[in-house]
Structures are given as structure tokens and as C-alpha cells.
Amino acid sequence: MNSIEIRSTILGMGISVPSRILTNFDLEKIIDTSDEWITERTGIKERRILEDGENISKHAIKASFEALKEANITPEEINLIICATLTPDYLIPSLSVLIQDGIGARNAGAFDLSATCSGFIYGLAVADQFIKNNPDWKILLVGAEALSRKTNWKDRSICVLLGDGAGAVIIGKSSEPQRGILDFVIGADGSYWELLTLKGGGSCFAPFDERLPKEEYYIKMQGKEVFKIATRMMEKIALELLKRNNLTSKDIKLLVPHQANLRIIEYLRERLGLPKEKVYINIQKYGNTSAASIPLALYEANKEGNLEKGDLVLLIAFGGGFTFGGTLLRW
Numbered sequence: 001m002n003s004i005e006i007r008s009t010i011l012g013m014g015i016s017v018p019s020r021i022l023t024n025f026d027l028e029k030i031i032d033t034s035d036e037w038i039t040e041r042t043g044i045k046e047r048r049i050l051e052d053g054e055n056i057s058k059h060a061i062k063a064s065f066e067a068l069k070e071a072n073i074t075p076e077e078i079n080l081i082i083c084a085t086l087t088p089d090y091l092i093p094s095l096s097v098l099i100q101d102g103i104g105a106r107n108a109g110a111f112d113l114s115a116t117c118s119g120f121i122y123g124l125a126v127a128d129q130f131i132k133n134n135p136d137w138k139i140l141l142v143g144a145e146a147l148s149r150k151t152n153w154k155d156r157s158i159c160v161l162l163g164d165g166a167g168a169v170i171i172g173k174s175s176e177p178q179r180g181i182l183d184f185v186i187g188a189d190g191s192y193w194e195l196l197t198l199k200g201g202g203s204c205f206a207p208f209d210e211r212l213p214k215e216e217y218y219i220k221m222q223g224k225e226v227f228k229i230a231t232r233m234m235e236k237i238a239l240e241l242l243k244r245n246n247l248t249s250k251d252i253k254l255l256v257p258h259q260a261n262l263r264i265i266e267y268l269r270e271r272l273g274l275p276k277e278k279v280y281i282n283i284q285k286y287g288n289t290s291a292a293s294i295p296l297a298l299y300e301a302n303k304e305g306n307l308e309k310g311d312l313v314l315l316i317a318f319g320g321g322f323t324f325g326g327t328l329l330r331w
């Protein structure tokens with residue numbers, strides 16, 4: 001079969017988030033902030049946080065089991081596991097092999113994918129290529145983050161934004177060629193790398209190197225600058241994807257953007273001329289969960305009945321690096 005006729009699609013989805021909820025009012029007790037400021041500037045009301053001793057692999061595995069069940073396939077049928085994350089349990093082993101072991105996917109290869117908040121979109125693009133070359137494969141793609149473990153709870157400019165969670169999808173060949181992933185964009189602009197960093201834990205400095213200030217072991221961000229570039233890039237990707245598929249935003253049934261800031265999402269919605277009901281938002285519950293953000297949102301959008309067979313869905317993400325990406329899919 002010609003590869004052009006093969007389209008990959010989402011066969012099943014699952015999510016899992018820690019049960020511990022950290023509200024804006026809880027944050028008011030530990031840093032100089034207010035529910036009013038956080039709500040107004042970000043749209044976030046609460047986020048999920050791992051308990052001490054709880055690891056994100058647990059949630060990645062739970063989400064994967066749910067996705068397998070929905071796709072009606074067994075762990076042994078999985079050929080490849082891709083885990084998009086910037087906060088794996090360990091540097092060695094990867095989070096993907098912990099998932100492999102946890103679900104018993106003994107026939108699967110496994111690797112982690114590092115593309116910050118765009119990781120899930122990058123993962124979809126990678127999975128799509130594998131399916132086009134191996135149409136019988138089943139791929140488990142997980143976005144999982146334990147951002148609370150890399151959060152400086154003394155830095156109010158960032159700690160109010162982040163949360164933990166995991167979302168999983170099974171990707172396989174679409175039985176209906178018109179449905180599934182239609183197109184994608186992935187991109188990067190490393191010239192902005194210094195605006196959003198997590199230096200500690202990399203190989204520039206030995207562990208506990210005293211030359212590296214303690215704050216560098218946590219995520220650091222120049223929020224205002226990131227905001228400006230994020231809005232510009234997300235709009236650019238969305239328009240590019242629509243244009244090259246001869247579509248307009250009117251054709252979109254649902255935009256599921258990376259949930260980083262409600263104002264960024266609102267900006268994108270307005271620039272694309274979309275009504276509010278065509279944009280899915282759950283940032284109020286989870287904050288920014290990086291690579292887990294889009295699968296958490298897509299899962300909930302579907303469960304809440306926002307998606308019907310044949311709907312055109314646009315996923316758009318942006319993250320540190322910078323990385324960015326978008327996926328156009330027919331549900």
C-alpha cells in the first residue's frame with residue numbers, strides 16, 4: 001500500500017492526575033500572591049501536585065492502562081512507547097521504560113522525547129511516521145510531568161503556574177482513511193533558550209556543583225518575554241496548518257491549545273476568530289502541565305462530549321527551547 005494512503009489515528013485515550021489539589025488559596029499561605037492575581041493573570045484556580053514519595057510513573061502507567069482498554073488492545077500488542085516529558089522519575093532509566101515495565105509491554109521499544117511543552121505534539125508527529133512505515137504497529141504515546149518537583153516554591157512568578165499529570169494515547173492505523181492525523185507542524189527556535197531554563201541536572205555542571213546557584217535546579221522563566229513569543233508563534237503555526245490544507249478557522253470544530261495561560265489562549269482564539277465554544281480550556285483545574293497538557297485537555301474535551309466523528313480538531317503547543325508545533329486531525 002502507498003504510504004500516502006495510510007493515516008494514523010488515536011485509538012484510545014487515558015489520563016491520571018495526582019489526587020492532591022493545591023488551590024490558589026493554599027498558595028496565598030506560602031508566598032506573596034493572591035487568588036485574584038493568579039486568576040486574572042493566568043486563569044488558573046488550582047493544580048494537581050504529587051504527594052511526597054509519589055512518582056509520575058504511577059500516573060503515566062495508570063493513564064496508559066486506560067488508553068489500552070479504550071483501544072481494546074493488550075500491552076503485548078504495543079510496538080513502541082514514546083514518553084514526552086521533561087521531568088522523568090530518573091535520568092536513567094527513561095520514564096518510557098518504567099511505563100513499559102509497569103504495563104507489561106514486553107514487545108515494545110521505548111524512549112523519552114524531550115521537547116518541553118510541545119512534547120506531545122512532537123510525539124504525535126513521530127508516531128505518525130512510524131505508523132506510515134509500519135501500518136500494523138500500535139504506539140503508546142504518553143505526556144507525563146512532575147513539574148512540582150522542579151518548582152521553586154519561593155519564586156511566585158513561576159510556582160503559581162505549574163502542575164503535575166499524565167495523559168496517554170494509543171496511535172494506530174486509521175480504518176477510515178479520511179479520519180486521523182491530517183497534517184502537523186513541528187519547529188524550534190533555540191535562539192530564545194535562555195528565557196526558559198532548568199539548568200541543574202544537565203551535564204554542564206556536576207551534581208551539587210557550587211558554581212550553580214540553587215535556584216537553577218528549578219524551572220526559571222522570563223514570563224513576559226515568553227508570553228509575547230508564545231502568542232506570536234502559536235498563531236503562526238495555526239494559520240500555517242490551516243492555509244496549507246486549504247482550510248479556514250471556520251472549518252475547525254475544536255481548538256485544543258497547550259494550557260499555559262488563559263490570556264495566551266484567549267489571544268489565539270481572538271486572532272483565529274473562533275467563538276469561545278470552539279476552544280477547549282481546562283487550565284483552571286490543572287495549570288500548566290507541559291507535555292501532559294494537551295492529552296489532558298483532549299481527553300476531557302472528548303469525555304465532555306465536545307467531539308463527534310468527522311470533526312476537525314487543531315492542537316497547538318509552545319514551550320521552552322523554544323519548541324512549537326501543531327497537529328490537524330479529523331476525529
Ligand code: COA
Pocket residue numbers: 032033034037038041042117156157158160221222223224225226227230260261264288318319320
Ligand atoms: N502573584 C502576585 N504578583 C505577582 C506574581 C504572583 N504570583 N507574579 C508576579 N507578580 C507581580 C510582579 O512582581 C509584578 O509586580 P511589579 O509590577 O510590582 O513589578 C506584577 O505582578 C506584574 O508582573 P508581570 O511578570 O509583568 O506579570 P504578567 O502579567 O506578565 O504575568 C505571567 C506573569 C508569568 C503569568 C505571564 O507573563 C505568563 O503567563 N507568561 C507566559 C508563561 C508561559 O506560558 N510559560 C510557559 C510556556 S510553555
